[in-house]
Amino acid sequence: MSNDPILSAAADEVDAIVRPRYEDWYASTVLDHRGGVMTVYRKPGSDLDKAVRSRVSGVKLVFEDAAMSEKTMLALTQEILADTEYWRERDIVITGGGPLSDGSGVGITTQAGRATEATRLSQHYDSPVVVERGTAVGGPAEEFTPSAQSPQ
Numbered sequence: 001m002s003n004d005p006i007l008s009a010a011a012d013e014v015d016a017i018v019r020p021r022y023e024d025w026y027a028s029t030v031l032d033h034r035g036g037v038m039t040v041y042r043k044p045g046s047d048l049d050k051a052v053r054s055r056v057s058g059v060k061l062v063f064e065d066a067a068m069s070e071k072t073m074l075a076l077t078q079e080i081l082a083d084t085e086y087w088r089e090r091d092i093v094i095t096g097g098g099p100l101s102d103g104s105g106v107g108i109t110t111q112a113g114r115a116t117e118a119t120r121l122s123q124h125y126d127s128p129v130v131v132e133r134g135t136a137v138g139g140p141a142e143e144f145t146p147s148a149q150s151p152q
Helices: 005-021 048-055 070-082 083-087 115-125
Strands: 026-032 037-042 060-065 093-101 106-108 128-134
Touching: 005 026, 005 037, 005 048, 005 106, 037 048, 048 060, 070 083, 070 093, 070 106, 070 115, 083 093, 106 115, 115 128
Parallel strands: 037 060, 106 128
Antiparallel strands: 026 037, 093 106
16 A cells, blocks of 8 residues: 555654654654554653644644654664673673554564563663664665666
């Protein structure tokens, strides 16, 4: 199924509203193109809902509570990823991570993906950490320079 351009444009509008003013509350926007629904996850306690509703129309908007803002989740992810050597020495091989779209915490991929790893990470950082098994994804490659030869 293709993306709904109206829903995508509404998501861009939400981004323009929340990034400069609501970074301490905003967690994420999730689009359901099939159902035509945009869900905005945010921490309670601001007028974010009102600001979004006043500027976004033509789509079904749903607001859901989040435990953490995207800003907080990104900072936690960076802290955990910076500690990969520390965790490797303690038999947790971290291969990646990022914010959870529902704002409930961070997701960390490890080689083993064990529940005990999630418990240890959550306790160490005093924050919700979900662990799943996964390997690292390659970063950007070197710039491609085509040869001067024409294809044969």
